[in-house]
Each structure stands twice: as C-alpha cells, then as structure tokens.
Amino acid sequence: MAKLVREKTPMKEQPVGERTSNFDEVPYGYSEEEAIQEAKRCLRCKKAFCVGGCPVEIDIPGFIQHVAKGEFRQAARLLKEKNVLPAICGRVCPQEDQCEKVCVLSKKGEPVAIGRLERFVADWEAQRGMVEMPRKAEPTEKKVAVVGSGPAGLTVAGDLVQLGHEVTIFEALHKPGGVLVYGIPEFRLPKAIVAREVEYVEKLGAKVVTSFVVGNTCTVDELLQEFDAVFVGTGAGLPWFMGIPGENYNGIYSANEYLTRTNLMRAYLFPEYDTPIVRGKRVAVIGGGNVAMDSARTALRLGAEHSMIIYRRSKAEMPARVEEIVHAEEEGVEFELLTLPVMYHGVKGWVKEMECIRMQLGEPDASGRRRPVPVDGSNFRIEVDTVVVAIGQSPNPLVPATTPGLEVGKHGNIVVDSETGKTSKKGVFAGGDIATGAATVILAMGAGRVAARAMDEYIRTGKW
Amino acid sequence: MPVNKILKKTELAPQIKLFEIEAPYIVDKVLPGQFVVIRAYETGERIPLTVADARKGGPLVVIFQEVGKSTRQMGLMEEGEHLLDVIGPLGRPSNLDRFGTVVCIGGGVGIPPVFPIARALKRIRNRIVSILGARTRGLLILEDWMREVSHELYITTDDGSYGTKGFVTDELKRLIGEGMAIDRVLAIGPTVMMKAVSEVTKPHGIKTIVSLNPIMVDGTGMCGACRVEVGGETKFACVDGPEFDGHNVNYELLFARQSIYLSQEKESMELFEREHTDGKAG
Numbered sequence: 001m002a003k004l005v006r007e008k009t010p011m012k013e014q015p016v017g018e019r020t021s022n023f024d025e026v027p028y029g030y031s032e033e034e035a036i037q038e039a040k041r042c043l044r045c046k047k048a049f050c051v052g053g054c055p056v057e058i059d060i061p062g063f064i065q066h067v068a069k070g071e072f073r074q075a076a077r078l079l080k081e082k083n084v085l086p087a088i089c090g091r092v093c094p095q096e097d098q099c100e101k102v103c104v105l106s107k108k109g110e111p112v113a114i115g116r117l118e119r120f121v122a123d124w125e126a127q128r129g130m131v132e133m134p135r136k137a138e139p140t141e142k143k144v145a146v147v148g149s150g151p152a153g154l155t156v157a158g159d160l161v162q163l164g165h166e167v168t169i170f171e172a173l174h175k176p177g178g179v180l181v182y183g184i185p186e187f188r189l190p191k192a193i194v195a196r197e198v199e200y201v202e203k204l205g206a207k208v209v210t211s212f213v214v215g216n217t218c219t220v221d222e223l224l225q226e227f228d229a230v231f232v233g234t235g236a237g238l239p240w241f242m243g244i245p246g247e248n249y250n251g252i253y254s255a256n257e258y259l260t261r262t263n264l265m266r267a268y269l270f271p272e273y274d275t276p277i278v279r280g281k282r283v284a285v286i287g288g289g290n291v292a293m294d295s296a297r298t299a300l301r302l303g304a305e306h307s308m309i310i311y312r313r314s315k316a317e318m319p320a321r322v323e324e325i326v327h328a329e330e331e332g333v334e335f336e337l338l339t340l341p342v343m344y345h346g347v348k349g350w351v352k353e354m355e356c357i358r359m360q361l362g363e364p365d366a367s368g369r370r371r372p373v374p375v376d377g378s379n380f381r382i383e384v385d386t387v388v389v390a391i392g393q394s395p396n397p398l399v400p401a402t403t404p405g406l407e408v409g410k411h412g413n414i415v416v417d418s419e420t421g422k423t424s425k426k427g428v429f430a431g432g433d434i435a436t437g438a439a440t441v442i443l444a445m446g447a448g449r450v451a452a453r454a455m456d457e458y459i460r461t462g463k464w
Numbered sequence: 465m466p467v468n469k470i471l472k473k474t475e476l477a478p479q480i481k482l483f484e485i486e487a488p489y490i491v492d493k494v495l496p497g498q499f500v501v502i503r504a505y506e507t508g509e510r511i512p513l514t515v516a517d518a519r520k521g522g523p524l525v526v527i528f529q530e531v532g533k534s535t536r537q538m539g540l541m542e543e544g545e546h547l548l549d550v551i552g553p554l555g556r557p558s559n560l561d562r563f564g565t566v567v568c569i570g571g572g573v574g575i576p577p578v579f580p581i582a583r584a585l586k587r588i589r590n591r592i593v594s595i596l597g598a599r600t601r602g603l604l605i606l607e608d609w610m611r612e613v614s615h616e617l618y619i620t621t622d623d624g625s626y627g628t629k630g631f632v633t634d635e636l637k638r639l640i641g642e643g644m645a646i647d648r649v650l651a652i653g654p655t656v657m658m659k660a661v662s663e664v665t666k667p668h669g670i671k672t673i674v675s676l677n678p679i680m681v682d683g684t685g686m687c688g689a690c691r692v693e694v695g696g697e698t699k700f701a702c703v704d705g706p707e708f709d710g711h712n713v714n715y716e717l718l719f720a721r722q723s724i725y726l727s728q729e730k731e732s733m734e735l736f737e738r739e740h741t742d743g744k745a746g
Contacts, residue, residue: 172684174503174510174549182686211503211549213684217489237686241698248691248698248717250724257687265509265681271735274509274534275681276728349720398684398703 006109009038011116016330020300023186023268026327027091032070035120039068041105042112049102050114055446056089056155058082060099060114067117076125077132079118084158084204085151085197085445087126088180090119091189093442094321126196133203137164142459145170145227146206147214147399150178151441152233152432154198155448156455157206163456167206168227172213172398175264178235179433180441182264183256185294187301188324191263215398220406220428228459229427231451232414233444236433237396241389242286246344249351251278255291255390262298279303280386284354286310286341287390288318293325295388296333307333308382312340312359317369336382340374345381353381395434403428411437421451426464429455468547471523476605479530480573481539482516483547484523490552491518496580497558497675497707500526501683503549504538511535512680512702514577514652515553516606524550527576527605533732554683555706559673560584564647565591567639568614569632569661571653572598575606577675578652583613591615593644595635597653601626633660646670651710655718662710672710676701678721693717 012028019026030038042064050060059078066075079086095101095115103111125131142165146153149171161167175181177194202208214220214234223230239254241247258277261267265275283299285292288311299307309328311318314337318325329335338359345353358378361370400408407415407424414423414430421429431447433439458464472484490500499514511534517525530536541547558581566585570578575596586592594614598604599622611617618635619627628635632653640646649672651661658674665672678690678701685703692701693714699705 172551173682174551182682211551212489213551213554216553216684217493217551237684239686239688241688241691243698248693248721250720254688257681257689260681260687266507270728271533271732273507274532274537274732276725276732278724349717349723396684396686 004105004108005041008110008113008116009034009041011113019187020297020331023301025190026187029123030116030120032072032124035067035117036070038113039064039117042068043104045104049104050099050112053099053102055098055442056082056449058118063121064112064114064117067121072121072124073132075121077134079121080132080134083118083445084155084201086118087122087193088151088189088197089442089445090115090117090122091193092184094440096322098442131200131203134162136162136205139166140164140459142166143168143227144455144459145223145230146233147220147223147230148172148178148233148235148432148434149176149198149208150180150233150235150432150444152235152444152448152451153178153231154201155445156231156233156431156452158201158204159449159452160455161201161205163452165456165459169201169206169208170212170214171208171210172234173264174211176208176210178233182260183291183294185259185263185298187297188294213398215402220399220403220425224427229429229455231421231448231455232399232423232428232430232434233432233448234396234399234434236393236438238394238412239389240392240394242341242391244341244343246346246351247389249344249346250349251280251351251385252344252387252389253278255285255287255295255388256393258295258388259291259298262302268302277302278386280384282306282308282384283386283388284308284310284336284341284382284384285388285390287392288313288320289390289392290320290324292388292390293320293328293333295390297328297331299386299388300331300333304386308336309333310336310339310341310354310356310382312338312372313369314338314361338372340372342379344387351384351387354384354387355379355381393438395437399434413437419450420454421447422454422464427458468550470541470543470545470547473541473543476527477603479539480527480603480605481530482525482527484525485547485550487524487550490550491520491522491524494518494524494553495557496560496584497577498553498555499577499683499706500524500550500552501554501680502526502538502547502551504534504541504547506548508537508548509534510549510551510681510683511538512554512677512683514675514706516576516579518580527573529573532729533736536733536736551683555702556704558584558707560588562588563590565593565645566648566650567636567646568592568594569636569649569651569653569657570594570596570606570610571632571651571657572603573605574651574653574657574675575610578650579606579609579613581650582610586613586615593639593646594618595620595632596627597621597632597657598626599623631660632657633664636661636664640664640668640670648673649710655715655722658710658713659715662713666711673707674710674713675706676708676713676718677706678718679724691721
C-alpha cells in the first residue's frame, strides 16, 4: 500500500501578478496524472462519511476509484447519476464544509480534494466532446414547469426529465443559469461552463424559455392550468441596502447590480458590449461573504488601485470560503475589519467618502459569532469613488406577490416542507434561496433533488 | 416562445421610431402604465421602454428615441428582423379609476406612454384634457392618437412653431388660472418637465402622477440601479413604480442618477458613429 500523503495534490493556478489584468479563470484544474495521483489518496472507507456530507448524495468513493484507475468516462457516468452540474459544483461548492470536512484523511492532514476531482472529471468529459446521456424513463406525458434556471431549477429539471416528464424551464433573464450567470464572476466560474451544463439539461430533454418573467408574463396559477406541477426556484434576488444617509449617491451599487453588469451584461468588455460600469480607482465593498469577495476581486479586474473589504466583524467570522478570502488577499484586496459604514459624503451627486465607525467584538450572538459593538467616537472617513453593498439579499418577491395561497415567511421566503419541497399551495413546490434565503449553490441543488422526488410522486399519484 | 419580430417600423420624427412587434404573450398581459425591457442584439444594453399600444390580437407598439448607442443600433433594424429579447410586462400598472377631470401631459417621447393611460381613463368616463409638448413642430408625435382619446387637447412647442409657444406648464397654469376643476394630473416626459409640472400643481393640491425613467438593468427588482427617493424612502422604480406621486419625488437625485454613465455613453456613441461613417465612406 502506498504511503499516506498528507497534503492534497496542488492545483495549478494563474500567476497572482497576471490574474487581475483579465477575467480568465484562476485555477487551471488537474491534469490526468494529477487527478490519478490525488484519487489514489482516497482510503475507500467502508462507511463513507463523505457521501453523507454531500447534499446530492454523490457516490464519492465510487467515482474517485474510477479516477484512480484512469477510468474517467465511468467516473463521469457515476458522478452524473446524482449531479447534473458537476463542472459547476466542482468549482463553487464549499467542499470544506461538506464532503471534505468529514473525510477521514482530514484527521491526519488534508482531506481528499473531492471538489477538484469532480471538476476534473466533468471537464475531462466535456473536453472529449462526447458527453454521455443517461437512460431516460418512458415518457409519462406529464408536464412540469420550473420557474428559474438557477442551480435548484436545473437540478429539478434534470431529475424530472430523466423520469420521463416533460419539463419547461422559465427564466426571467435573457440567459439561463440564474446566479451562476449574473452573480458568480467569470474568473471563478466561466460562463461557457454554465452554458455547457445548461445545454446538457436541454439535451436531456428539458425546454428552456428565457426572458419570461413568471409573475408578470404569466402567473403561477396560469402555469398550473397547463402543467401538472410547478417548481419555484427564483432565488434570492432582492438586494439589501443598509439604509444609511447618502446611500443613493452615484457610484454606490448593490452587489447584484455590480456583478450583473459585469457578468451577465459583460460591462468589462465595454465598449464592445454596450452596458457600462463605473471603473472606480478606490472601491469599497461592504460585507464578508463570497459575494463580497467576488465584488472586490471584480473591482481589481476593472482597474481599481485600491479594492477594500469593509467588514464589521473580524476575519474569523467572515462567511466567505477560505479559498475565496485567500484569493482576494493574494490579489491585493485590502481588509478593513471591525469597521461599519455609517454614512456617505458626496460631491455633485457622486460618493467621495465613506464615514465609518470602529467595532469591537462582544458576546456571542444568535449565530454563535461574537457580536460587533460600535466603539463610540471612533468615526473616521475612507476616500472612495465606488462602493459595492454586499451585505446579502432576500428572496425574490415576484412569485410570492403574484401567487395567492402561497404561504410566505417573515423574510419573504416561500414556506416549504423540507422533506418534500411542498408549499402551501397544491401542485406548487419550491426550493433553493427562495425558500431558505441566500445560501449556496449545492444546498439549492439538494433542495431541488428533494423536490424532484416528491414532485414525481405527486405527478404520478395525484396525492398531495 | 418569444418571437419578437419587427412587423412594422415607422419613423415618426427625426430619431424617433415606432416598432410594431409580434409579442402576443406580452400583448395579452400588458396594462396601461407598464413597460417592457428590450435587448435588441447580443452586445446590446437592456433598455426599458414604455408601451405605447397593445390591443388584443395586435402587435406590441413601442416608440423610442435614439439617444444612445443601443437605441441607435436598434433603430437600424428593419421590418422582418427579430429583436433578441423583449421582456415584460414589467412595473405596476396605472391606477385607473373614475377621477373626474384628468389633465394628461406628455412631453416628447413621454407622449406614447400617456396614450394608453388616457384612452383607458376616457373609457371609464373621465374627462381627458391633454397637453402635449415638444421642442419644435417636427418633433411632436402622436397628435392624432391623443386627439382621439381627449376631450380637449392643447399643444405647446418651445420655439412656437406649432400650438402655443412655451412649455406644457404654461398651458397647465393657464387652465388652473381659468378655474378648471382638475381632479388629477398625469405627467410623463423629460424629468425636468415632470418636476416643473409637480411644482405647478403642488400649491393647488392637485394629485399629480409622474412615470419615472431612471437607468435600469434587469427591470425585475434584482439590482437596484433604478432606485429613486419618494417621500424620503428609497424605491425601485422597476417594481415599485414606474408611477409615483410627483409631489414626493426627489428630482435632484433622479437627475444625478440619470447622469452616471454620461462619459461612457459618449464614448460608446463616438465609436458607433466612427464605425458607421467609415462604413459609408468605404
């Protein structure tokens, strides 16, 4: 038996010095040799904790063993039995909190790089241009509408179409993918990869209708007249602002707008693309999550000389993935921690300074993190020309507001049964950020998987 | 499902074009006061446009002024071509009720969105007094349409080439001065006009509705680009509007926010013009 290697096989990345001058993907992915080497680290535990750590229950030791033997095609087949979006999950899942967290190897060193291997297998298959189609069930002649083409919707569609149902996905924006196309930047998740995964779901047989705003172009009730069941996966699209004075000055963006302009509208290619964006020199991004890191790293690529993260707690409390924080630091993002903006000062309608107050950490709050408390009289100003507010977003109100009988929680989320994704309205299921509030791609996919199972049962039996 | 074919193209005035678009799924739904977002071609912006007309079974009618690169480029499209995306209907519809006498004011390309609202208000037996304004006679559009849905109609041009010389506010002041009992004013046009109308009506306590046109991206409430301040509160014009109480709008903020991309818009236009003159020269 080979001796235990404590560290993950490193993944090559774009050199730090070059990264911020382009929007190309930062990590390059494994070569075949690297993938085999990494896969051989897997101990093939009898009781595989990693599978329990995966919201979509991928047979992780199984696909890794195929990789170890160089059977990449078989690995891909096994992977895709449970995950229709492996190239995306391999890139953006927080594996460190899920499958890799419970890997036995992590007790003695680093866990198996499950995410990197997943990415490798998906990319390997796509590069061969011979994406294999799974077997589909006989057509049931039942019709399902999926509202929203983000990770939850794509998973539901992928699962139900394989079970023989006729699936139509309705997307409000002009490109399918939801947060995968408007939110997550190109350098972290290339849009060609999203397009490829969506195409796979289409090849499976799902129909995708873009630029169709359910709630406006038609209502859920109208969909129910034509479809046997409806899944709502419309995400957390309503951006939060802080409500502090001066927040509407020019130069102050929600992260949603900043990222949508850049990613979906390709403002970084202006004037080749028509949509502009303010290319600030001193950019402050408020927040400590992945969206904040994405925004701060985007600002650097748009030519910022200073890109600052403004966060009210300390680095230890940041909700962003460690990998994202490390990438941001490597690229030169500055961190203003224990800092809370209180107001903006502007000149001629444009933001010029952000007034902040220092914080200190007090007792733990409901989230278990130490509560930040303002330090009286510690106000100071930071010179800025662009601000991105990345403090979170709420569930998109469009569908709840136009669907009578759909129970909504106090945060605007659609109330669902977590075992089935059933809402309070017969025939309507929901999952992902619209039900939970802003969370992760993989949790949305997990919710989609759960809902798909229950939808299939409902459609077949008619029992609610 | 989207078809978006340009069935008919009419030049109403220099750089003001009318498109009749095949978009039955939007026509079926759109109500007066709502708008659509159009992305005409792959590299184009998403442009919010108010709907001028949409009768059951008919085309979706939009009228746009070529003010920037995306609208210039869209203006080059011909009948039979397809717009890449037409999204809608978006925004809240107008509040239609039997108010009494409603003065409907349209300035420039603000006239088209006034038309369906005035028509609907007339249908439910309001008295419609319209005031249309333009810089000059050649830029006045939809006079015939508006005449049909108005009990009275007045026209002003800045240069006096047609109708009364002056601004729409001058006519409004005259009507108020003559003692006309006005129950409601609807004003759609350039921001400066809507601000001026609101200032005229405010001292008289006449309820005034304006339709705001801030910069938008998605148009569905996702980005907050279109935030406006109304009564001291931040609103998203795309989902909370586009119509608001004109007396409560912070117009200075709207002016500022409409100017965010002036330098980029200029750069984009210069590039467009260079490409198009080169094309002609070559």
